[in-house]
Amino acid sequence: MPTLRFAGLRPELDRIVEAPAGGQLVDICDALQAPVPFSCRAASCGTCVVRVLEGAEHLVRPNDDEAVLLALMGQSESCRLACQAEVRAGPGRVHLQALGSEGGRAREGRGA
Ligand code: FES
Numbered sequence: 597m598p599t600l601r602f603a604g605l606r607p608e609l610d611r612i613v614e615a616p617a618g619g620q621l622v623d624i625c626d627a628l629q630a631p632v633p634f635s636c637r638a639a640s641c642g643t644c645v646v647r648v649l650e651g652a653e654h655l656v657r658p659n660d661d662e663a664v665l666l667a668l669m670g671q672s673e674s675c676r677l678a679c680q681a682e683v684r685a686g687p688g689r690v691h692l693q694a695l696g697s698e699g700g701r702a703r704e705g706r707g708a
Pocket residue numbers: 633634635636637638639640641642643644645677678679680
């Protein structure tokens with residue numbers, strides 16, 4: 597059962613959720629109101645970029661669209677697009693931090 601932790605601006609704003617079956621990260625974020633901003637949801641804008649602080653092995657490798665945009669953005673290999681990433685089913689922990697331009701405000705506005 598993957599446990600996903602979304603880093604907030606301060607530790608008390610972190611959000612920890614269970615994702616029993618894995619699945620598309622965007623769906624998990626939507627269902628659980630995770631503090632990750634989205635715009636296009638189609639690997640075009642980069643708004644949803646997250647840094648994987650822990651547990652990258654629990655995410656399926658980036659698809660071609662995601663890999664191309666991350667490369668164009670100059671993001672490191674530790675970054676993923678939350679609108680494209682897929683979480684594997686099974687035990688583990690994934691720790692993510694939103695980096696998108698709206699991420700700070702989104703994180704401040706939730707989970708307090
Ligand atoms: S929301 Fe635009 S790239 Fe993910």
